Amino acid sequence: MREFEPLTVEAPEARAAAVGVVVLPDEKTQPAFILTRRVTTLRRHSGQWALPGGRLDPGESDEQAVLREIHEEIGLKLSSSDVLGRLDDFLSRSGHLMTPFVLWSSDSNLSANPHEVDAAFKVPLDDLDRDGNPNRTPLLSFNLVNSTVYAPTAAILFQFREVALHGKSIHLGEVEQPPFAWR
Numbered sequence: 001m002r003e004f005e006p007l008t009v010e011a012p013e014a015r016a017a018a019v020g021v022v023v024l025p026d027e028k029t030q031p032a033f034i035l036t037r038r039v040t041t042l043r044r045h046s047g048q049w050a051l052p053g054g055r056l057d058p059g060e061s062d063e064q065a066v067l068r069e070i071h072e073e074i075g076l077k078l079s080s081s082d083v084l085g086r087l088d089d090f091l092s093r094s095g096h097l098m099t100p101f102v103l104w105s106s107d108s109n110l111s112a113n114p115h116e117v118d119a120a121f122k123v124p125l126d127d128l129d130r131d132g133n134p135n136r137t138p139l140l141s142f143n144l145v146n147s148t149v150y151a152p153t154a155a156i157l158f159q160f161r162e163v164a165l166h167g168k169s170i171h172l173g174e175v176e177q178p179p180f181a182w183r
Contacts (some may be wrong), residue, residue, distance in 0.1 A: 001085030001102055004163050007171050009089040014097035016064035019053030021160045022046070022076065024105040024122070032122040033160075034074060034110065035153075037145060039118045049149040051100070051156060054122075055118070062099040074120050075111030078103055087159050088172045092152045100156045102164055121145045129163040 024031040038048050052073045058066040063080060069077050087100040112120040123144050127133065134154065135141045142149045142157055151159070155172055162168040 001164055004085055004087075004169060006086045007140070009091050009097055011091050011097045014091060016056045016062070016065075016094055016099070017061040017096045018069065018099045018101065019020075019051040019156065020066045020070050020099060021051055021087075021102045021156065021164075022070060022074075022078075022105055023102065023125070024108045026122045026124065029103065031125045032108075033125060033157075034120055035123050035149070036073065036112070036120045037118040039114070039116060048090070049144075049147065049153050052117075052154055053098070053100075057097060060121050062086060063101065066099075066101045068102070073113050073117050075113070076105050076107055078105055078115040084164075087156060087163065090152050090155060090172065098152060100160075102160060127164060128161055128165065134161075 004141055023031055024034070034052055036050050036052055038050050052070045053066055054069040056062065057068070060068070063083060067078050067080070070078055080104045082105060084102045084104055087102065090098045090100065092098060098149070109123065110120045110122070125130045128142065130143070133142050134145065140151050140158060141154050159170060159172050162170045
C-alpha cells in the first residue's frame with residue numbers, strides 16, 4: 001500500500017469527505033473489513049451501504065477526519081500510525097469528493113453509533129474475491145452481507161481489492177453510480 005501512488009482530484013466545489021477501509025481480525029482471526037449500513041433517518045444517503053467516514057470539519061485534514069469519523073461511527077480509536085495507505089480520490093455524483101484511506105485496527109470491538117449507523121459488519125476479505133464479485137453488469141457492485149453494494153463504496157472496495165489484496169497498481173477512472181446514490 002505504501003508504494004501505491006493515489007490519484008488526487010481537484011474539485012473545489014465538492015464537499016470534502018474522508019472514508020476508511022478498516023481492516024481488522026474477525027472472531028476467527030481472519031482479516032475482515034468494516035462495512036456499515038447508514039440509518040434511514042439521515043438526510044443524505046440514508047439506508048445505503050458505506051465505509052465509515054464523513055465530511056471534514058473546518059481546518060481538519062483528510063486523515064484527521066477519517067480517524068474522527070471512524071471513532072464517531074463505529075467506536076474504534078485509531079491513530080495516524082494505523083494508516084496503511086490511501087486510495088484514489090472519488091468524486092461522487094452527489095457532490096462529495098471522497099478521499100479513501102486503508103487502516104489497520106487490532107481492536108475488533110465495534111460500537112455502532114445509532115444516530116449514524118444502523119449496523120456495522122465485519123466482512124471477510126475473502127468475500128471480495130468470492131464467485132460473482134465484483135459484478136460489472138450493468139454497474140460495478142459487490143454481493144456482500146446478503147445485499148448488493150454499489151459505487152461509490154463498491155468502487156473503493158474494488159480498488160482496495162486490486163491494490164492491497166492483489167498487488168496491482170490500478171486507478172479507478174470514472175465509475176458510474178446508481179441513481180439512488182446521486183442524492
